[in-house]
Amino acid sequence: MNMLTDAAIENALDKTPAREAVKMRGSDVRVFYGEKQALFDVNLDIGENQVTALIGPSGCGKSTFLRCLNRMNDTIDICRVTGDITLDGEDIYNPRIDVVELRARVGMVFQKPNPFPKSIYENVAYGPRIHGLASAKNDMDAIVETSLQKAGLFNEVKDRLHEPGTGLSGGQQQRLCIARAIAVSPEVILMDEPCSALDPIATAKVEELIDELRENYTIVIVTHSMQQAARVSQRTAMFHLGNLVEVGPTDKMFTNPEDKRTQDYITGRFG
Amino acid sequence: MTGYLFLAILALSLVAFYVGRSTASRFVASHGAEVHSRPLYHGAFAAVWVGVPALILVVLWLLSQDGLIDRLILASLPASVTEGVSASRLSLYLSEIKNVASGRIFSEPSPEILAAAERYQRWQAIAGWAMVVVALAVSAIALYLARIRMAPKFRARQSFERALDIAMITSAVVAILVTIGIIVSLTYEALQFFRLVPPQEFFFGLNWEPQIAIREDQVAGTGAFGAVPVFTGTLLIAAIALVVAVPIGLLSALYLVEFASERFRGIVKPILEILAGVPTVVYGFFAVLTVAPAIREAGSLVGLSISPNSALAAGGVMGIMILPFISSLSDDALRAVPQSMRDGSFAMGATRAETITRVLLPAALPGIVGGVLLAASRAIGETMIVVMAAGLTATLTANPLDGVTTVTVQIVTLLIGDTSFDNPKTLSAFALGLVLFVSTLCLNVLALRIVRRYREKYE
Ligand SMILES: Nc1ncnc2c1ncn2[C@@H]1O[C@H](COP(=O)(O)OP(=O)(O)OP(=O)(O)O)[C@@H](O)[C@H]1O
Ligand SMILES: [Mg+2]
Numbered sequence: 002m003n004m005l006t007d008a009a010i011e012n013a014l015d016k017t018p019a020r021e022a023v024k025m026r027g028s029d030v031r032v033f034y035g036e037k038q039a040l041f042d043v044n045l046d047i048g049e050n051q052v053t054a055l056i057g058p059s060g061c062g063k064s065t066f067l068r069c070l071n072r073m074n075d076t077i078d079i080c081r082v083t084g085d086i087t088l089d090g091e092d093i094y095n096p097r098i099d100v101v102e103l104r105a106r107v108g109m110v111f112q113k114p115n116p117f118p119k120s121i122y123e124n125v126a127y128g129p130r131i132h133g134l135a136s137a138k139n140d141m142d143a144i145v146e147t148s149l150q151k152a153g154l155f156n157e158v159k160d161r162l163h164e165p166g167t168g169l170s171g172g173q174q175q176r177l178c179i180a181r182a183i184a185v186s187p188e189v190i191l192m193d194e195p196c197s198a199l200d201p202i203a204t205a206k207v208e209e210l211i212d213e214l215r216e217n218y219t220i221v222i223v224t225h226s227m228q229q230a231a232r233v234s235q236r237t238a239m240f241h242l243g244n245l246v247e248v249g250p251t252d253k254m255f256t257n258p259e260d261k262r263t264q265d266y267i268t269g270r271f272g
Numbered sequence: 273m274t275g276y277l278f279l280a281i282l283a284l285s286l287v288a289f290y291v292g293r294s295t296a297s298r299f300v301a302s303h304g305a306e307v308h309s310r311p312l313y314h315g316a317f318a319a320v321w322v323g324v325p326a327l328i329l330v331v332l333w334l335l336s337q338d339g340l341i342d343r344l345i346l347a348s349l350p351a352s353v354t355e356g357v358s359a360s361r362l363s364l365y366l367s368e369i370k371n372v373a374s375g376r377i378f379s380e381p382s383p384e385i386l387a388a389a390e391r392y393q394r395w396q397a398i399a400g401w402a403m404v405v406v407a408l409a410v411s412a413i414a415l416y417l418a419r420i421r422m423a424p425k426f427r428a429r430q431s432f433e434r435a436l437d438i439a440m441i442t443s444a445v446v447a448i449l450v451t452i453g454i455i456v457s458l459t460y461e462a463l464q465f466f467r468l469v470p471p472q473e474f475f476f477g478l479n480w481e482p483q484i485a486i487r488e489d490q491v492a493g494t495g496a497f498g499a500v501p502v503f504t505g506t507l508l509i510a511a512i513a514l515v516v517a518v519p520i521g522l523l524s525a526l527y528l529v530e531f532a533s534e535r536f537r538g539i540v541k542p543i544l545e546i547l548a549g550v551p552t553v554v555y556g557f558f559a560v561l562t563v564a565p566a567i568r569e570a571g572s573l574v575g576l577s578i579s580p581n582s583a584l585a586a587g588g589v590m591g592i593m594i595l596p597f598i599s600s601l602s603d604d605a606l607r608a609v610p611q612s613m614r615d616g617s618f619a620m621g622a623t624r625a626e627t628i629t630r631v632l633l634p635a636a637l638p639g640i641v642g643g644v645l646l647a648a649s650r651a652i653g654e655t656m657i658v659v660m661a662a663g664l665t666a667t668l669t670a671n672p673l674d675g676v677t678t679v680t681v682q683i684v685t686l687l688i689g690d691t692s693f694d695n696p697k698t699l700s701a702f703a704l705g706l707v708l709f710v711s712t713l714c715l716n717v718l719a720l721r722i723v724r725r726y727r728e729k730y731e
Binding site: 071073076100101102103104105108109111113115116117118119127128130131132178181182185 | 610612613614615616617618619620621622623626630631634635
């Protein structure tokens with residue numbers, strides 16, 4: 002509880018803080034791509050077992066912020082991150098932190114489904130293998146099965162586990178990528194526009210899945226669809242030109258936004 | 273004259289192209305969107321009609337003209353000359369007639385020959401002009417026919433594309449026919465060889481001493497045609513070359529793709545590719561003058577005596593030679609793996625090494641195997657380095673410090689100097705060639721199957 006009050010004080014914008022405990026917290030996050038600054042002093046809390054939606058017009062820095070949370074920005078040479086980002090109170094940019102372990106705790110699903118060119122089984126087993134989570138074949142089978150089940154894909158693929166994952170439909174591939182991410186039992190799952198390449202039915206399935214996953218995981222989702230943000234998230238953060246404009250409970254953001262820019266964006270006047 | 277004719281036909285088809293295009297442009301002007309094909313296709317259609325049949329005709333004409341005139345000339349010789357004369361005598365007459373006709377007179381020709389030469393010249397000229405007239409007439413008729421068919425609704429694009437299809441099929445057939453021709457000629461001569469030397473001696477014999485006498489007065493060995501040492505030598509050298517080239521090539525490709533900065537890569541990649549352009553003779557010098565002595569020195573330090581011609585020197589230098597095939601093709605294959613695969617792996621918490629071994633290499637496997645294969649066939653086919661650095665003696669050994677010889681080197685030495693196609697020495701070259709051909713073919717098929725089996729396709 003203490004932490005919550007702290008959050009409210011520290012984060013001037015965060016007038017209605019998460020009711021749950023804070024899982025991740027970004028304080029004064031600035032990101033530079035070379036000379037160009039992409040994020041300006043972002044302060045944002047991610048509540049535990051909650052879906053946080055990041056919205057905002059294209060190029061405003063949503064993906065950039067998301068990629069800070071599991072240090073995927075490390076793979077871009079020119080990218081520099083300052084400020085503090087914590088996971089369970091621990092600074093993830095601390096040099097002592099093992100980025101391999103961090104990414105096992107903070108998984109990621111990308112905009113375009115990117116299954117490895119391996120079998121469905123091997124795709125899901127990839128994470129557990131590299132992290133040594135299962136020693137016996139039985140254990141691995143169990144992990145693969147439960148992950149696929151949690152991703153709502155098992156019934157569709159149970160007869161073709163050893164066929165290539167790239168042979169699935171787009172929506173199935175995206176759920177396979179979600180299964181792959183949850184196979185290492187992460188605590189947080191980051192999703193960057195996970196439905197933008199999917200049709201409405203596949204989107205509905207993935208949204209349903211996100212809602213179920215909320216029980217066990219903390220989820221941060223970037224989306225361009227206001228309806229999707231409204232449907233799946235509990236909290237919404239609005240970005241604009243690299244600034245965090247407003248953050249609050251989703252229903253309040255969509256019925257009674259405080260910032261003019263949020264209002265304009267939600268009603269479709271720009272972006 | 274023939275050259276001018278070809279130029280004329282080309283010029284005509286160019287004219288036809290412009291005629292077709294402007295005709296179609298007029299269609300467009302008068303009929304608008306009703307016109308089926310774009311003017312470009314009408315032009316191409318007319319050009320094909322005018323050019324291709326005439327060209328085919330000229331080629332066929334040229335192929336048959338000489339034989340026909342020869343036959344006619346011989347038939348026109350007076351019976352007093354040809355009566356009871358052998359075929360080879362007749363062909364002598366013929367070449368004399370041709371010599372006289374082209375003004376190369378060596379001895380006083382007989383009046384019959386002189387008359388025939390004159391006739392020959394005249395007929396040649398007639399045939400040449402007839403060809404020009406016929407070809408141009410065919411072009412003109414074709415242009416007329418093409419122009420008649422042209423109409424706003426005419427599907428010129430489909431017709432032109434059909435012509436392209438036929439051209440491509442013809443090219444493919446030509447390539448296949450050449451391959452078949454190679455196989456047939458190799459097989460024929462190899463069968464001649466196996467009539468003289470039993471196959472079991474060739475395939476299982478352990479002695480290779482093919483330098484037997486071809487003429488009576490030559491001093492030479494009695495000969496032995498056991499090809500096993502030649503093939504093991506080839507395998508040994510190719511294996512050494514691959515052992516050198518595959519790890520270096522693959523690792524350098526990995527470094528260039530995954531670790532090196534863009535600038536470093538821009539400098540190093542072209543340098544690596546230069547290696548492929550160095551003439552093999554230069555590699556041979558390098559092997560003989562630098563590598564072989566170095567190996568000898570190193571051997572003598574540890575008390576080994578190494579022959580000056582060693583498989584190690586030849587194979588090692590050959591490895592450097594084939595390095596760029598492997599590094600360049602692996603480089604391309606690795607770069608073709610989408611960034612999203614790397615991101616996906618890193619986001620799972622994989623390290624760089626895990627990403628490379630578990631995602632990148634499997635995804636790039638077909639390209640890498642292709643590069644290794646190309647390199648292997650270069651290694652097997654390489655001759656010059658082996659001649660210079662590994663020697664000519666066929667030794668049955670697995671010791672890389674011995675001198676060995678390879679199939680291609682043996683083929684060269686067998687076909688240098690006196691050859692005679694009823695002697696096993698010469699014919700054995702074809703048997704070697706056939707086996708080489710078949711084994712590289714098997715290698716290719718095997719590699720294709722491996723690739724298909726283990727390939728991991730990405731979008
Ligand atoms: N790898 C990069 N190198 C240089 N600049 C980058 C890079 N990635 C992003 N940027 C810049 O950072 C800014 C924010 O980009 P970001 O991808 O975070 O936007 P976004 O909000 O996710 O947009 P979208 O909704 O289109 O995905 C943009 O101006 C972009 O040009
Ligand atoms: Mg984005």
